[in-house]
Every structure is written in structure tokens, then in C-alpha cells.
Amino acid sequence: FVLPFSHDEVVHGKGSLWNKMPGDAWQKFANVRLLFVFQATWPGKKLNFMGNEFAQKQEWRVSHELDWTLLQQQQHAGVQAAHRDLNRCYKNTPALHQLDFAAEGFSWVDCQDADQSVISYLRRAKDGTFVLVILNFTPVPRSAYRIGVPASGIYREIFNSDSTYYGGSNLGNLGNIASVPMPWMGFSDSIAITLPPLAGVIFSLQQP
Known part of the structure; x- marks a missing residue:
């Protein structure tokens, strides 16, 4: 499709x-x-x-x-x-295109935060690697916004539509964020991010 x-x-x-x-x-x-x-x-x-x-x-x-x-x-x-x-x-990023037509290529992290108009989901590749996508549909920046993640480690912000290079306000996460063992949204680990206004951010787990 x-x-x-x-x-x-x-x-x-x-x-x-x-x-x-x-x-x-x-x-x-x-x-x-x-x-x-x-x-x-x-x-x-x-x-x-x-x-x-x-x-x-x-x-x-x-x-x-x-x-x-x-x-x-x-x-x-x-x-x-x-x-x-x-x-x-x-x-x-294979996770963004390899499994477009398979159920295992997509899973929600949170589709219920209607109060803040934020959705988040995972895209997965055939080898199990994934990216985390968070979209903020309001002009309100969110600080320390917690997101559940499926694996512990360092998450790198690989795209931020609010970057100054794109004409945005340049709110972001300074490259990398370490997960903590705090259960959230059904996951055993989570990260707390800066979520820019009217923006989408994409994170990938850094491989050891």
C-alpha cells in the first residue's frame, strides 16, 4: 500500500x-x-x-x-x-522499510496519550533491530517525557524535525540518552526525553 x-x-x-x-x-x-x-x-x-x-x-x-x-x-x-x-x-534504516507488510514490523509503544497529543511506536527490521519514533502533535514542548523501551542501552537521536538545520527551535536530546531500569508502558526499561513542539524524533539503540 x-x-x-x-x-x-x-x-x-x-x-x-x-x-x-x-x-x-x-x-x-x-x-x-x-x-x-x-x-x-x-x-x-x-x-x-x-x-x-x-x-x-x-x-x-x-x-x-x-x-x-x-x-x-x-x-x-x-x-x-x-x-x-x-x-x-x-x-x-532497514527497520523503516523491510517489514512494511508484516505485523512484526510495527508495534505501538503508546497510542493513548490523547491529553498531550503524543504517539510513539517501534519499527523493526528482519534482524530484530528497531527504531523508536515519538511524535508530538501540539506546539507544547515536553521535558522529561518518559517512554518505555524494549531493551536497555544507549539510545541515539538519529532524526529531530525541530533541528535548527530544518528551521526548528532546536530542542533536542544532545545526541544520546541512556535507558534506566524503570518499568514503563509494559517495558522493563525506559528513557526520559526532551520532546520538541510540533515535532517528530527518531531514536536507535546503539549496538555494543
């Missing part, structure tokens, strides 16, 4: 992805980046229509080229950079 943000989503009066997002300009850009993290890490193959990758503001027009001049603006260039790095992460 395919997860498309296709031609039909951004023509005939529907507006661009950027214009569909709520909030002020900063929140719109953050929401677009967050949406791409969700798409890239959810099971299924990906499809994006031209212009989505740099958050074109205008609806696509058949008689015009894309608004390439927007890439002179830092926020649009940031969305493009985030899209590029997500594609590289997807390609280089």
Missing part, C-alpha cells in the same frame, strides 16, 4: 500542504516537517507530489513552474533539508 500526498491533494482549490496547516507561519512549517516524519516512519511506501518537499505555499498550477525562489528563504530550505535527510534515514 502507498501513503500518498499526491497531485489530487494540492490542486482544484484544495490548497498546498503548507496552507492546510493550522497556526502561525512557524507552526505551519513545523507541522509540515512533522507530517513528513509521520509519513516516513509509518508502514507503507511513500509518495509526495512536487513542491511538497519544500512547503510550496501556493497550490500547484499546471501553467507555472514550482516556486523555486522560495528556497532562498530559510524555512523553505529547512523543509527541503528535512525531507532529504528523512529520505536518507529511510533508505539507510
